[in-house]
Amino acid sequence: MLEVTTYPAEVLGDFSTRLLVSAGVPPDDAAQAAEVLIAADLRGIDSHGVARLRGYFEAVRTGRINATPELRVVRETLTTATVDGDNGLGLVVGPRANELAMDKAVDAGSGWVAVRNTNHFGIAGYYVLEALERDLIGWAMTNSSALVAPVFGTGRMLGTNPLAIAFPGDEEPPIVVDLATSAVAFGKIEIARRLSQPIPEGWAIDASGGPATDPQAVFDGGALLPLGSTRELGGHKGYALAMMVDVLSAALSGANWGPFAPAFAITQTPPGSVGAGIGHFFGALRIDGFIEPDEFKRQVDHLARTFRASPPAPGTNGPLVPGDPERAAEAERRRAGIPLIPAVAADLEALATETGVPLG
Amino acid sequence: MLEVTTYPAEVLGDFSTRLLVSAGVPPDDAAQAAEVLIAADLRGIDSHGVARLRGYFEAVRTGRINATPELRVVRETLTTATVDGDNGLGLVVGPRANELAMDKAVDAGSGWVAVRNTNHFGIAGYYVLEALERDLIGWAMTNSSALVAPVFGTGRMLGTNPLAIAFPGDEEPPIVVDLATSAVAFGKIEIARRLSQPIPEGWAIDASGGPATDPQAVFDGGALLPLGSTRELGGHKGYALAMMVDVLSAALSGANWGPFAPAFAITQTPPGSVGAGIGHFFGALRIDGFIEPDEFKRQVDHLARTFRASPPAPGTNGPLVPGDPERAAEAERRRAGIPLIPAVAADLEALATETGVPLG
Numbered sequence: 001m002l003e004v005t006t007y008p009a010e011v012l013g014d015f016s017t018r019l020l021v022s023a024g025v026p027p028d029d030a031a032q033a034a035e036v037l038i039a040a041d042l043r044g045i046d047s048h049g050v051a052r053l054r055g056y057f058e059a060v061r062t063g064r065i066n067a068t069p070e071l072r073v074v075r076e077t078l079t080t081a082t083v084d085g086d087n088g089l090g091l092v093v094g095p096r097a098n099e100l101a102m103d104k105a106v107d108a109g110s111g112w113v114a115v116r117n118t119n120h121f122g123i124a125g126y127y128v129l130e131a132l133e134r135d136l137i138g139w140a141m142t143n144s145s146a147l148v149a150p151v152f153g154t155g156r157m158l159g160t161n162p163l164a165i166a167f168p169g170d171e172e173p174p175i176v177v178d179l180a181t182s183a184v185a186f187g188k189i190e191i192a193r194r195l196s197q198p199i200p201e202g203w204a205i206d207a208s209g210g211p212a213t214d215p216q217a218v219f220d221g222g223a224l225l226p227l228g229s230t231r232e233l234g235g236h237k238g239y240a241l242a243m244m245v246d247v248l249s250a251a252l253s254g255a256n257w258g259p260f261a262p263a264f265a266i267t268q269t270p271p272g273s274v275g276a277g278i279g280h281f282f283g284a285l286r287i288d289g290f291i292e293p294d295e296f297k298r299q300v301d302h303l304a305r306t307f308r309a310s311p312p313a314p315g316t317n318g319p320l321v322p323g324d325p326e327r328a329a330e331a332e333r334r335r336a337g338i339p340l341i342p343a344v345a346a347d348l349e350a351l352a353t354e355t356g357v358p359l360g
Numbered sequence: 361m362l363e364v365t366t367y368p369a370e371v372l373g374d375f376s377t378r379l380l381v382s383a384g385v386p387p388d389d390a391a392q393a394a395e396v397l398i399a400a401d402l403r404g405i406d407s408h409g410v411a412r413l414r415g416y417f418e419a420v421r422t423g424r425i426n427a428t429p430e431l432r433v434v435r436e437t438l439t440t441a442t443v444d445g446d447n448g449l450g451l452v453v454g455p456r457a458n459e460l461a462m463d464k465a466v467d468a469g470s471g472w473v474a475v476r477n478t479n480h481f482g483i484a485g486y487y488v489l490e491a492l493e494r495d496l497i498g499w500a501m502t503n504s505s506a507l508v509a510p511v512f513g514t515g516r517m518l519g520t521n522p523l524a525i526a527f528p529g530d531e532e533p534p535i536v537v538d539l540a541t542s543a544v545a546f547g548k549i550e551i552a553r554r555l556s557q558p559i560p561e562g563w564a565i566d567a568s569g570g571p572a573t574d575p576q577a578v579f580d581g582g583a584l585l586p587l588g589s590t591r592e593l594g595g596h597k598g599y600a601l602a603m604m605v606d607v608l609s610a611a612l613s614g615a616n617w618g619p620f621a622p623a624f625a626i627t628q629t630p631p632g633s634v635g636a637g638i639g640h641f642f643g644a645l646r647i648d649g650f651i652e653p654d655e656f657k658r659q660v661d662h663l664a665r666t667f668r669a670s671p672p673a674p675g676t677n678g679p680l681v682p683g684d685p686e687r688a689a690e691a692e693r694r695r696a697g698i699p700l701i702p703a704v705a706a707d708l709e710a711l712a713t714e715t716g717v718p719l720g
Contacts (some may be wrong), residue, residue, distance in 0.1 A: 057490040077469030079439050080649030109437030110470050114650045137612075150679035153671040157679070167607050177604050179597040183588070202593045209673035227587060227594050228543070233562045236585050237539040238594075240682035241601075243667075244537050247527050252497075252650045258666060275661065289440030290474045290612045299611040302634065303618060307603075310619075311513040313569035319510035319517070322600040 011051050012338055013038045015348065018357045019053065023060040024067035025089070033091035036122040039129075041338045044329030046189035048123045051344045054351060055264055056089060056120075065119055066091055071096055074254075079108045082253050083115045087277055090121030090142070098127045098140065098282045105136050109151045112283045114253035114289035115313035119143060120264055124164035125326065131284050132168050135293055139283035140164045140170050143249040143256075145263040147312040149223035150234045154209035156223045159278075160185060161245035166323070168287075170297035172304045176323030179240040183235075187226070189215045202229035204326035240333045248281040256280030256312035364699035372410050372698055372720040373398045375708065378717045379413065383420040384427035385449070391579035393451035396482040399489075401698045404689030407547035408483045410492065411653050414711055415624055416449060418478075425449055425479055431456055442613050443475045447637055450481030450502070458487045458500065458642045460711075463602075465496050465644035470642045474613035477636035480504060480624055484524035485538035492528050495653055498615075499643035500524045502662045503616075505607040505623040508542045509583035511596045514569035515581045517619050520545060521605035523624040526651045527685070528647075530657035532664045536683030542584045549575045558652070608641040615639030 015221055016034035033056070041049030059065040069088025073081050081100055085093035097115045104111025121127075124140040131138025144159030164178040184203045192199045195214035202214040205222030217225070227238030250257035255275045262278060287293045304321045312318030333339075340348070352359040376394035381387055393416070401409030419425040429448025433441050441460055445453035457475045464471025484500040491498025504519030524538040544563045552559045553575035564572040567581030578584070584715075587598025610617035615635040622638060647653045664681045672678030693699075700708070712719040 021677040073709075075648075075650060077646065077649040079469040079643065082650045084715065108468060110472050112470050112645060112649075131583075136496070137608075149673075150667055150670065150676065152673050152676040153667075153670050153679035155672050157667060157670050158677060165604055167611070175607065177600040179594075179600055181597075183594045200592055205673075209671075227597050229589075229593055232560055233593070234539075234543045234598075236682070237541075237587050239679075240537040240539055243535065243682060244525055244665075247535065247660065249662070251527070251656060251663060252647075254651060254655075257659070257663055259670075274659065276431075285440065285472060286433075286437065287612075288440045289472075290435060290439040291614060295614075296611060299634065302426060303603075303607070306618060307510055307517060310510065310513050310517050311569075313509075313512050313514050313565075316512040319513035319599075320596075322596070339588055 004341055005345040006337035006339050007032040007360065008337050009038050009042055009334065010043065012296040014054070014190070015352070015357065015359050016053055019057055019351060019355060020060065022355050022357050023057055023061060025092070026068060029089070029092045032095055033089055036091045036095065036126050039126045042330045042333050043125065044333070045122065045123050045326070046307060048186060049338075050340070050348060052120075052264070054347055057351065058087065063219060069093060073100075079104050079110050079112060081113045083113055084120030085115055086275065087117050087119070090119040090278070090280070093118040094121035094127060094280055095130070098130060098138070100350070101282040102131055102134055102136055102138070102284045105286050106134065108282070109289040110285050113281070114248065115280040115282070116250070116253035117257035118255070118278060118280060120278070123178065125166075125176055126166045127282060128166035128176065128178070132166055132174055135168070135287055136284040137287060137352065138166055139281075141249050141281040142243045143246045143261050143278050144328065145261045146225050146259045148226055148242060149205055151226065151231050151239045154205060154207070154223065155259070158225065158226070158239070158242040158246060159261055161242045163241070163245055167300050168297055169300040169304060172301040173327055174299060174323060175304060175321055176285045176326065178323070178326070179247060181227050181238055183227050183229050183238065184224065186224060189218045193219070202233070227303055245281070250275060250279035253279040270328055364701055365705040366697035367720065368697050369396060370404055371399050375712070375717065377408060379392035379417055379711060379715060381585055382422065382715050382717050383417055384426060384451070385420060389449070389452045392455050393449055395563050396451045396455065399486045400483045402690045402693050403483065404484060404693070405483050405686070407545060409698075410700070410708060412480075412624070414707055416451065417711065419479070420449065421676055429453060430475065439464050439470050440472045441474075443473055445475055445478030445637065447477050447479070450479040450638070450640065453478040454481035454640055455490070457592075457640060458490060458498070461489055462494055462498070462644045463641040465646050466494065469649040470643070471644050473641070475499050475640040475642070476610070476613035476615035478615070478640060479637060481507060481640055483538065484522040485526075485536055487522045487602060487642060488526035488536065488538070492534055495528070495647055496641050497645040498526055498646060499641075501605045501641040503606045503621050503638050505621045506619045507546055507584050508602060509565055510587055511586065511599045514565060514567070514583065515619070518586070518599070518602040519621055520584065521602045521609070523601070523605055527660050529660040529664060530654065532661040533687055534683060535660060535664060535681055536686065537699050538683075538686070541587050541596065541598050541605060541690050543587050543589050544584065546584060551580045553579065557585065562593070570684055594719055606639070610635060610639035612641070613639040
């Protein structure tokens with residue numbers, strides 16, 4: 001395995017904040033963006049944390065992303081809204097739009113906000129954890145640049161389009177559902193390529209549409225498969241879920257859907273445009289709009305304990321509850337720091353040198 | 361393959377209505393229930409149509425399901441509600457609760473209704489198609505009796521817990537997402553057993569938690585796998601989605617969740633109770649709360665056409681759009697009638713003989 005360097009979360013958060021400020025992001029917005037980024041690193045979702053800091057930084061520095069967006073509500077009812085993110089960082093636009101959904105829920109029981117003209121918003125889980133703080137059930141989705149083939153297709157037509165939702169427990173930790181609608185994250189293909197290891201059938205296809213077991217084939221014109229992998233194992237369901245996220249985030253907000261979603265990296269260009277930026281979709285439901293919150297939390301506790309105590313499969317420690325692995329990662333990383341692989345640590349050091357913003 | 365007998369949809373619908381009336385269901389409710397049932401047969405989801413008519417009929421006849429439920433809103437905000445279904449037919453309680461969600465959406469932009477003390481509601485797709493009639497984006501979910509094992513587990517802990525959502529097109533038909541969160545429907549295991557055929561790895565496990573390829577092993581203490589099948593292929597995501605549906609439908613409403621969900625068949629008994637009946641969850645969003653509906657429908661058209669025109673996988677006719685197969689089945693079956701396998705046709709004829717209600 002790779003050697004890692006470990007940094008306290010605060011050090012990486014402060015560096016991210018100061019780096020974004022140096023590119024022109026207002027301090028409060030930079031701190032907000034850093035909070036979302038570091039949440040990914042803490043929760044073990046390394047692909048969405050400081051590994052992407054250079055991408056965000058360069059996009060702002062070069063003006064491809066607006067450092068000082070003015071968000072605009074372009075349409076609104078009591079419980080719905082569409083927000084134009086003014087091409088801001090998704091890490092800044094996302095939290096504000098999520099806040100609007102939560103405010104509406106507090107006022108009227110539920111709130112739903114579609115966002116266009118925005119950019120990658122980090123981990124979907126961050127947003128639904130925010131909702132828990134206000135005794136709300138939060139929902140978050142986003143589309144992203146196309147990497148996933150539809151069932152019966154070979155083209156890269158859909159992003160890994162995640163969706164998240166969380167439910168609070170009383171004594172138990174919350175149930176946190178946060179999943180990409182692809183069979184695996186693209187990062188797993190990258191890791192296999194770096195280690196020169198084959199990938200299992202069901203993760204991806206090559207350019208001809210056949211099963212890819214060589215990770216390089218995915219880079220050479222292949223595509224990820226949706227959750228469920230093949231038609232026989234239910235790939236049409238993952239495909240449908242990815243399209244659901246795409247329509248709610250992008251078609252409903254006026255953003256770019258499907259293959260038109262702009263890429264995270266500067267160097268790639270989508271094949272045209274059907275809207276503005278990428279799209280997000282946030283929701284919030286007031287728990288006490290349905291049930292006494294204490295009673296709900298007791299049921300969630302009971303449910304979590306029932307599943308954890310259910311019969312284990314051979315060779316395992318038994319079922320987990322969604323959110324358990326990320327919570328365990330967070331506890332460990334808050335204690336011991338965030339481990340970065342050499343490529344990411346070197347990149348942060350290079351950023352520090354280039355900008356004069358000290359790392360730690 | 362099996363020989364089939366074909367009946368016009370109207371004949372099966374009228375028979376279902378009259379049969380339920382004979383068991384004490386008020387005529388309007390019986391007609392509503394029949395409409396939901398026949399929608400399943402028309403859309404090719406044979407497991408949820410008249411194949412289940414005897415189950416519903418016997419449950420009402422024997423008083424296990426309340427023929428004349430009085431629905432009660434037990435908690436409410438402007439845009440949320442919890443409904444107690446008074447142990448009525450899900451086919452009757454579901455449409456009324458869905459109507460309440462839609463009414464709230466028309467008033468305030470969005471509407472969300474959790475339902476407890478109810479029973480199986482037919483296909484989730486029915487409810488979201490109703491929402492399209494009112495220019496709403498409809499959502500429908502339900503939990504059901506446990507058949508699915510969690511990742512790392514062997515117990516039957518979750519239902520096949522479907523979720524559905526639909527988006528209208530302008531010239532194109534709607535995108536209709538309607539999927540069980542298990543890898544496959546239990547009906548596919550039943551068919552394989554009847555035909556003495558093996559099932560693919562990834563559908564189910566045997567009682568010891570190993571992969572089941574003999575369908576009989578699933579009946580002998582095995583379980584279905586969640587969408588994504590194994591941990592390696594993303595089974596933890598299908599598991600998380602099934603739990604999401606369970607919590608929204610049952611924990612939020614005060615119904616029985618997970619292994620406590622009562623079974624459809626009379627002969628099986630759950631291991632206890634944590635609430636009332638099973639649970640549903642309905643939602644509705646006003647499209648014009650986000651975007652001009654005509655513009656949204658044009659985007660949906662464009663999206664559907666873009667996906668259908670994208671590169672086909674070898675040996676296929678290329679990607680479909682979610683809802684295409686069911687729509688094709690409905691067109692064919694409206695024209696040529698609904699084909700019933702001998703066991704189902706014989707069961708309907710037996711019901712006609714037993715009750716004196718003529719079949720056609």
